Amino acid sequence: xxxxxxxxxxxxxxxxxxxxxxxAEASTVALLPVCRAEEGEEGIAAAPGRCRAEGELGVMAAExxxxxxxxxxxxxxxxxxxxxxxxxxxxGRVLPWRGSGxxxxxxxxxxxxxxxxxxxxxxxxxxxxEEEGRGKGLGVERGGxxxxxxxxxxxxxxxxxxxxxxxxxxxxxxxxxxD
Amino acid sequence: xxxxxxxxxxxxxxxxxxxxxxxAEASTVALLPVCRAEEGEEGIAAAPGRCRAEGELGVMAAExxxxxxxxxxxxxxxxxxxxxxxxxxxxGRVLPWRGSGxxxxxxxxxxxxxxxxxxxxxxxxxxxxEEEGRGKGLGVERGGxxxxxxxxxxxxxxxxxxxxxxxxxxxxxxxxxxD
Numbered sequence: 255x256x257x258x259x260x261x262x263x264x265x266x267x268x269x270x271x272x273x274x275x276x277x278a279e280a281s282t283v284a285l286l287p288v289c290r291a292e293e294g295e296e297g298i299a300a301a302p303g304r305c306r307a308e309g310e311l312g313v314m315a316a317e318x319x320x321x322x323x324x325x326x327x328x329x330x331x332x333x334x335x336x337x338x339x340x341x342x343x344x345x346g347r348v349l350p351w352r353g354s355g356x357x358x359x360x361x362x363x364x365x366x367x368x369x370x371x372x373x374x375x376x377x378x379x380x381x382x383x384e385e386e387g388r389g390k391g392l393g394v395e396r397g398g399x400x401x402x403x404x405x406x407x408x409x410x411x412x413x414x415x416x417x418x419x420x421x422x423x424x425x426x427x428x429x430x431x432x433d
Numbered sequence: 434x435x436x437x438x439x440x441x442x443x444x445x446x447x448x449x450x451x452x453x454x455x456x457a458e459a460s461t462v463a464l465l466p467v468c469r470a471e472e473g474e475e476g477i478a479a480a481p482g483r484c485r486a487e488g489e490l491g492v493m494a495a496e497x498x499x500x501x502x503x504x505x506x507x508x509x510x511x512x513x514x515x516x517x518x519x520x521x522x523x524x525g526r527v528l529p530w531r532g533s534g535x536x537x538x539x540x541x542x543x544x545x546x547x548x549x550x551x552x553x554x555x556x557x558x559x560x561x562x563e564e565e566g567r568g569k570g571l572g573v574e575r576g577g578x579x580x581x582x583x584x585x586x587x588x589x590x591x592x593x594x595x596x597x598x599x600x601x602x603x604x605x606x607x608x609x610x611x612d
Contacts, residue, residue: 309539
């Protein structure tokens, strides 16, 4: 049964660790508004959409003011997100994968607020925390679990998880690390 | 006389042209609030200070919300500016240097609001435009000119001028281009 489950849980979200000094492997950067997980649904609603580069100087224009931002390399999933936001979790262990290795650390979860429908069992979604006893804090849940509870809409689809840079490079998250 | 004057006008402000993809290759980046020149002194006063990177994820935190930003490579003069702001001029010809070559283009002037004293004849300063007939729009003046008028304080010291990327690389501004 454990084997079957492991097979079923395909990793659908890329997890990347920033390298020191890396701002991109691509030729562009993305500027995303940042919410703290504690800010909850209100924070997600208040944060403006991802900044769009304007003009030849590449000035980034948001629909409204915001004070916390993160500059990420122009990775595909980030650039493709229509209405991206980055959520700052101070401890990656609250996320639904096993806390092996370097997960006792801060992580940024990038979600697309333009894709709220819970449509994939093996997708990961940004949700409010009321029912999970997290207070109003934000969390991440697997699509299958939400579907099992009849939840059809989340705050957004998780498109990327970013881990902070480290002295020793480690690999991408392995399948077995997901819960 | 022309020769003497040219010798006197040492270029004290670095002028750089961004290369395509350069921001992404930089090992550090700076996030600066952007004002349009038309926003004048009010815009300069309203724009928050440069964002500071917080924590291991490098989230950029500003003292208050703002909607227009620019991501620049972590160039020395930008990083050293205690209270940096970028001013967007839609036409570089309004700036006090000769309009040769590629200056009929947008430029970003990075100024340090923490250095308001007009202290160097050959420095360049960000000023309001009332007396120059620019309406309330911002401008850049040479220190010597301001001193000649008895102006002791400006809105900030210009630390860098950024030109947009171009297909054909051109060189740094030559001394003769300054007026």
